[in-house]
Amino acid sequence: MPQLNCTDFLNISELLSEEEIEVQRMARDFTEKEILPIITKHTRESTFPKELFPKMGALGFLGATLPQEYGCAGLNNVAYGLLMQELERGDSSMRSAASVQGGLVMYPIYAYGSEEQKKKWLPLLASGKKIGCFGLTEPDFGSNPAGMLSRAKKKNSHSTNSGWILNGTKMWITNGTIADVAVVWAKNEAGKINGFLVEKGMKGFSAPEMKGKFSLRASVTSELVLEEVEVPEENRLPKAEGLKAPLGCLSQARYGIAWGSLGLAMACYEAAVEYSKTRIQFDKPIGGFQLTQKKLAEMLTEITKGQLLALQLGRLKDAKKITPPQISMGKMNNCAIARKVSHVAREILGANGILDDYPVIRHMMNIESVYTYEGTHDIHTLILGEEITGIAAYK
Numbered sequence: 555m556p557q558l559n560c561t562d563f564l565n566i567s568e569l570l571s572e573e574e575i576e577v578q579r580m581a582r583d584f585t586e587k588e589i590l591p592i593i594t595k596h597t598r599e600s601t602f603p604k605e606l607f608p609k610m611g612a613l614g615f616l617g618a619t620l621p622q623e624y625g626c627a628g629l630n631n632v633a634y635g636l637l638m639q640e641l642e643r644g645d646s647s648m649r650s651a652a653s654v655q656g657g658l659v660m661y662p663i664y665a666y667g668s669e670e671q672k673k674k675w676l677p678l679l680a681s682g683k684k685i686g687c688f689g690l691t692e693p694d695f696g697s698n699p700a701g702m703l704s705r706a707k708k709k710n711s712h713s714t715n716s717g718w719i720l721n722g723t724k725m726w727i728t729n730g731t732i733a734d735v736a737v738v739w740a741k742n743e744a745g746k747i748n749g750f751l752v753e754k755g756m757k758g759f760s761a762p763e764m765k766g767k768f769s770l771r772a773s774v775t776s777e778l779v780l781e782e783v784e785v786p787e788e789n790r791l792p793k794a795e796g797l798k799a800p801l802g803c804l805s806q807a808r809y810g811i812a813w814g815s816l817g818l819a820m821a822c823y824e825a826a827v828e829y830s831k832t833r834i835q836f837d838k839p840i841g842g843f844q845l846t847q848k849k850l851a852e853m854l855t856e857i858t859k860g861q862l863l864a865l866q867l868g869r870l871k872d873a874k875k876i877t878p879p880q881i882s883m884g885k886m887n888n889c890a891i892a893r894k895v896s897h898v899a900r901e902i903l904g905a906n907g908i909l910d911d912y913p914v915i916r917h918m919m920n921i922e923s924v925y926t927y928e929g930t931h932d933i934h935t936l937i938l939g940e941e942i943t944g945i946a947a948y949k
């Protein structure tokens with residue numbers, strides 16, 4: 555099977571299976587046909603192309619690693635990573651939409667849900683007919699979710715089937731306003747974190763959109779407001795107890811970001827190479843100057859190292875040998891190099907680098923969110939620091 559034409563200096567695609575390359579090809583076609591033609595308009599207007607959800611569902615992009623019995627594609631983790639890479643080559647908002655739906659909504663239902671919850675929600679979410687969101691962050695608890703103030707109180711503590719009353723506020727929630735179901739994390743009366751499926755329309759639940767973002771403009775970001783929301787016991791995730799339940803979901807999404815950020819970096823690098831060959835200054839292409847070549851050589855080297863890191867993480871994940879600190883290294887490094895690559899690419903484009911006629915400034919703004927969410931660069935540095943020394947330095 556012919557390899558795809560993309561930045562691949564070390565022929566890393568030779569290490570991919572035919573199935574993995576086929577998934578990459580499908581995702582690349584989707585990005586070129588469905589995302590790139592509309593993304594500048596959505597970014598300018600700060601709107602999310604919701605109509606792409608069922609299209610992604612039909613192609614198997616949502617919850618893609620989960621089993622086929624629930625309507626999912628059952629892909630391996632490398633194919634899933636390539637999918638995230640190609641979506642983010644288009645725009646981080648589309649990778650975000652797919653990774654929240656798959657890693658942060660379908661995964662917790664699959665891993666911690668009852669059989670009834672799985673049968674009810676997974677096929678609907680896989681098809682893109684329903685949209686989900688994940689509410690962990692609060693206004694005063696971002697990097698430190700253990701301190702969350704959201705509370706779940708048993709409605710009638712004398713009955714086992716009595717349901718729950720939820721109170722609290724979540725912030726910065728991707729897809730919150732358009733979601734049919736929110737996976738909400740709140741502490742019970744014993745102080746243990748539980749997960750709940752809060753459905754659109756439940757009394758006391760609202761999800762106003764947050765405005766004024768300069769980054770990830772083609773994504774909906776929302777508050778979740780819970781005021782005495784009655785949630786039945788059958789909407790609690792029975793196998794989720796403690797902070798490790800939401801953190802386990804983050805491992806799924808952080809892994810996807812380690813690949814997605816490479817797609818963003820490659821889009822910026824490829825735009826910079828193309829521009830450097832065609833922009834003439836001082837009677838020759840700017841790519842003919844040593845300073846530009848140094849920038850391009852360093853960008854390519856960082857992307858190539860990031861590709862090797864992502865691929866090995868995928869192989870470890872498929873072998874069920876991956877650890878959270880290894881995922882942190884992938885999220886941390888690949889977001890950092892994507893951020894740097896996007897800045898240098900913008901510089902190479904000169905004044906054109908600030909125009910949305912080119913994709914670079916959009917990616918450069920987006921990476922600020924991606925670098926921050928799913929654990930900031932600092933938090934992943936500290937996770938690695940703890941792994942190395944055995945000493946936690948968060949507090």
Ligand code: TGC
Pocket residue numbers: 649650651653654688690691696697698699700728796797798799801802803804805807878927928929930933937948
């Ligand atoms: P700590 O004591 O370290 O851990 C509590 C329990 O959790 C276990 N654990 C994990 N389990 C699975 N996967 C992981 N990645 C795990 N990390 C930790 C741990 O073993 C422990 O288990 P047990 O059995 O002992 O109870 O907890 P801590 O409170 O000290 O916090 C550590 C810290 C700072 C690393 C953690 O709080 C953290 O990762 N903070 C960052 C918060 C974050 O990433 N938030 C993301 C919100 S969601 C989001 O951003 C979505 S963006 C979506 C998009 O649009 O793409």
Ligand code: FAD
Pocket residue numbers: 654687688689690691695696697698725726727728729770775923926927928929930931932933947948949
């Ligand atoms: P803070 O935790 O206040 O951190 C501020 C600064 O302090 C950062 O630089 C941080 O690295 C640093 N810092 C914090 N603690 C330490 C420490 N111990 N040592 C050194 N430095 C430290 N959350 C969800 O739950 N669901 C979502 O769907 C979701 N989507 C998002 C979408 C977007 C566009 C964005 C921007 C965020 C989203 N988030 C979501 C929230 C995201 O996870 C948080 O923004 C992130 O975890 C950081 O929290 P914070 O913004 O409160 O920053």
